[in-house]
Amino acid sequence: MEKKKITVAIDGYSSCGKSTIAKDLALYAGYVYVDTGAMYRAVALYAMERGIITADSIDEKRLAAALPSISIGFALQPDGSQHTLLNGNDVESRIRTLDVADGASRVSTIGFVRRALVEQQQAMGRDKGIVMDGRDIGTVVFPDAELKIFATASAEVRAERRCRELEEKGTPKPYAEVLENVRERDWRDTHRTESPLRQAADARLMDNSALTREEQSAIIRRWFDETVNSENH
Numbered sequence: 001m002e003k004k005k006i007t008v009a010i011d012g013y014s015s016c017g018k019s020t021i022a023k024d025l026a027l028y029a030g031y032v033y034v035d036t037g038a039m040y041r042a043v044a045l046y047a048m049e050r051g052i053i054t055a056d057s058i059d060e061k062r063l064a065a066a067l068p069s070i071s072i073g074f075a076l077q078p079d080g081s082q083h084t085l086l087n088g089n090d091v092e093s094r095i096r097t098l099d100v101a102d103g104a105s106r107v108s109t110i111g112f113v114r115r116a117l118v119e120q121q122q123a124m125g126r127d128k129g130i131v132m133d134g135r136d137i138g139t140v141v142f143p144d145a146e147l148k149i150f151a152t153a154s155a156e157v158r159a160e161r162r163c164r165e166l167e168e169k170g171t172p173k174p175y176a177e178v179l180e181n182v183r184e185r186d187w188r189d190t191h192r193t194e195s196p197l198r199q200a201a202d203a204r205l206m207d208n209s210a211l212t213r214e215e216q217s218a219i220i221r222r223w224f225d226e227t228v229n230s231e232n233h
Contacts, residue, residue, distance in 0.1 A: 012151030036134030044103030
């Protein structure tokens with residue numbers, strides 16, 4: 001008998017490895033992976049390139065009018081990675097900058113943007129067999145998910161990781177600037193009116209401040225296997 005598929009919801013702070021956890025688990029389980037953060041980044045990129053988002057303001061009227069013409073998808077690459085598509089164009093490298101990350105954090109506080117993307121995300125997960133990561137997956141998008149994980153790490157550790165990522169991409173930033181950005185995003189994510197970041201009551205906490213990727217992966221896989229086995233008994 002085929003095993004019953006589940007929904008895995010992974011939430012947590014910026015730069016705490018949510019996408020790494022989600023990708024590893026999706027590969028292990030043979031599930032679909034959806035990076036909801038990339039969806040908000042794509043909206044931010046679209047708006048920034050058209051002057052809808054500037055350094056100090058967001059034209060919400062123009063953004064609301066533009067939203068129906070923003071199409072977001074994902075394309076699997078030959079190496080197994082997943083790239084984000086914005087209106088059919090591969091924007092993966094363009095959405096991974098610090099500026100776009102900040103734009104995504106700002107745009108994600110807007111209610112009508114969140115509601116539109118949550119609707120898309122729920123449609124993607126209707127048939128289960130999905131691993132989705134973001135800020136409100138276990139609390140809003142899939143409150144009935146069978147496995148919920150809340151990822152965290154200290155702000156300092158997350159800033160160090162973000163600095164390494166930026167260096168690898170050839171766009172280094174000073175540690176102090178990155179740390180300040182991490183803290184700003186934490187505050188914005190946890191204090192916004194619409195779907196603030198919080199740990200669901202039934203989510204398992206994964207503090208990976210001192211864990212290797214292998215150690216983290218072993219724990220997550222064990223949680224997944226336990227959950228699937230309990231669902232199939």
